[in-house]
Amino acid sequence: MNPEEAARSLATIRQTQAKAMRAQPWLSTWFITSLGLLITGILAVAEPGRLPVPAIVGCVLLLAAAMVALGTVYGKTRPMSVKDPALRRDFSAVYLPWLAGGILLSYAVSFPLAAAHVPYGMACGGLAMTLYFALGSRAVSRAIARRTARRFEENR
Amino acid sequence: MELDPVIHAPTRLQIVSLLAAAEEAEFGFVRDTVGVSDSVLSKHGSALESAGYVAVRKGYVGKRPKTWFSLTARGRAAFTAYVENLQRIVAPSGLSVVPDKHV
Numbered sequence: 001m002n003p004e005e006a007a008r009s010l011a012t013i014r015q016t017q018a019k020a021m022r023a024q025p026w027l028s029t030w031f032i033t034s035l036g037l038l039i040t041g042i043l044a045v046a047e048p049g050r051l052p053v054p055a056i057v058g059c060v061l062l063l064a065a066a067m068v069a070l071g072t073v074y075g076k077t078r079p080m081s082v083k084d085p086a087l088r089r090d091f092s093a094v095y096l097p098w099l100a101g102g103i104l105l106s107y108a109v110s111f112p113l114a115a116a117h118v119p120y121g122m123a124c125g126g127l128a129m130t131l132y133f134a135l136g137s138r139a140v141s142r143a144i145a146r147r148t149a150r151r152f153e154e155n156r
Numbered sequence: 157m158e159l160d161p162v163i164h165a166p167t168r169l170q171i172v173s174l175l176a177a178a179e180e181a182e183f184g185f186v187r188d189t190v191g192v193s194d195s196v197l198s199k200h201g202s203a204l205e206s207a208g209y210v211a212v213r214k215g216y217v218g219k220r221p222k223t224w225f226s227l228t229a230r231g232r233a234a235f236t237a238y239v240e241n242l243q244r245i246v247a248p249s250g251l252s253v254v255p256d257k258h259v
Contacts, residue, residue, distance in 0.1 A: 001159060001242075001245055002245075003245055003246050003248070003249035004249075006242040006243075006245035006246045007242075007246045007249075009169065009242050010239070010242050010243070010246065012166070012169065012170065012173070013169065013170075013173040013239065016170045016173040016174050016189070016190065017173055017174065017176070017177040019189055020174045020177055020178065020181070020185075020189045021177065023185070023188070023189050024185075076215075076217050077217055078182075079181065079182045079184065079185035080178045080180070080181040080182065080185055081178065081179045081180050081181075082177070082178055082179055083179040084177070087177075152177065
């Protein structure tokens with residue numbers, strides 16, 4: 001193999017890996033939206049004075065089990081899983097600030113409503129967070145894909 | 157310098173490259189990313205499995221049968237050695253990596 005062919009093979013390797021990173025749905029809208037809805041459900045059933053404590057405990061356990069099932073399905077249906085710590089860092093660098101934004105939005109909506117004794121104020125915060133997740137997940141997924149693909153295109 | 161003949165074929169090199177970046181990848185995802193047919197991927201997947209480079213896991217998602225590929229430790233070592241050999245060939249020439257428009 002001559003140097004030019006070897007360079008072409010190295011380029012093929014990098015481009016295949018970058019293509020895989022770009023094709024991977026890093027954050028599925030259905031998953032993150034369902035998670036938001038389940039959290040909203042927990043906030044709704046935990047609304048003080050609405051349900052007897054055993055019913056609250058039962059509902060929260062049921063919703064927590066649904067979250068575990070959701071995570072299992074998501075794990076099984078992902079087309080590709082990665083273990084590389086550098087890729088996980090790339091994922092976290094985009095995902096965690098965005099997630100924190102959703103949680104802060106939830107607090108920003110729910111606490112004033114709860115303080116004003118609006119019924120299901122906390123759950124309204126959960127709904128706002130779910131909407132934020134549903135609307136932003138595609139863009140965040142694309143941003144993660146771009147970042148991880150760039151790592152293969154430039155650094156490897 | 158001898159390059160590993162098991163992963164030297166272009167399609168196999170693409171398959172192994174993809175798997176080297178992943179922990180595990182689903183059959184359909186590998187097929188679409190590499191751009192080959194089901195039968196071509198099956199053939200190369202079996203060859204890589206026979207060489208001990210790729211592990212194949214079969215399972216179900218709901219009622220649909222699925223197949224996942226992953227690189228074994230042996231396959232990962234072979235890929236690393238292959239890339240190092242390519243870099244050794246390229247290094248003295250001072251060539252930069254030439255993009256391949258077909259990928």
